[in-house]
Amino acid sequence: MKIVLMADNRKMELLVNFCIAYRCQLEKHQLISIYNTAKLLNSAAGLDVSGLSVDYSTGFKQLASRAEFNEIDCVIYLHDGHDGQDAGQKDLLDACDIQNIPYATNIASAEILIVGIDQGYLDYRTWTDDPGADLPQEGDEG
Numbered sequence: 001m002k003i004v005l006m007a008d009n010r011k012m013e014l015l016v017n018f019c020i021a022y023r024c025q026l027e028k029h030q031l032i033s034i035y036n037t038a039k040l041l042n043s044a045a046g047l048d049v050s051g052l053s054v055d056y057s058t059g060f061k062q063l064a065s066r067a068e069f070n071e072i073d074c075v076i077y078l079h080d081g082h083d084g085q086d087a088g089q090k091d092l093l094d095a096c097d098i099q100n101i102p103y104a105t106n107i108a109s110a111e112i113l114i115v116g117i118d119q120g121y122l123d124y125r126t127w128t129d130d131p132g133a134d135l136p137q138e139g140d141e142g
Helices: 009-021 035-045 056-068 087-099 107-118
Strands: 002-007 030-033 049-051 074-078
Touching: 002 009, 002 035, 002 056, 009 035, 009 074, 009 107, 030 035, 030 056, 035 049, 056 087, 074 087, 074 107
Parallel strands: 002 030, 002 074, 030 049
Antiparallel strands: none
């Protein structure tokens, strides 16, 4: 699965601690973030996180674009409710709503989401380019 890991400045330490706690579950997946957050998670949590644009706002726009095309499977974005949302953040969450991409904006929902992913509850999000790949082929028994 392609999982986005993001946090507002005041929630960054919480995201690092979350990633350390759930490292075994997270390292099974392709992890994506904005460059500076990716760099922090790579060093502090020992995870392989791909970084997008260095610019915070542009990074959110890139993530929103990927969500619009259903190219990500899950978003964990620890949002600080005291700060307002900028357009990029809103666009990302709106795209997730439109594409039915699950997202968590607080630690409680993030934990539920990662446990659900680990237990296979979101396996429906993974698919192949071949729509008939899972169908029985002629001559298959069963």
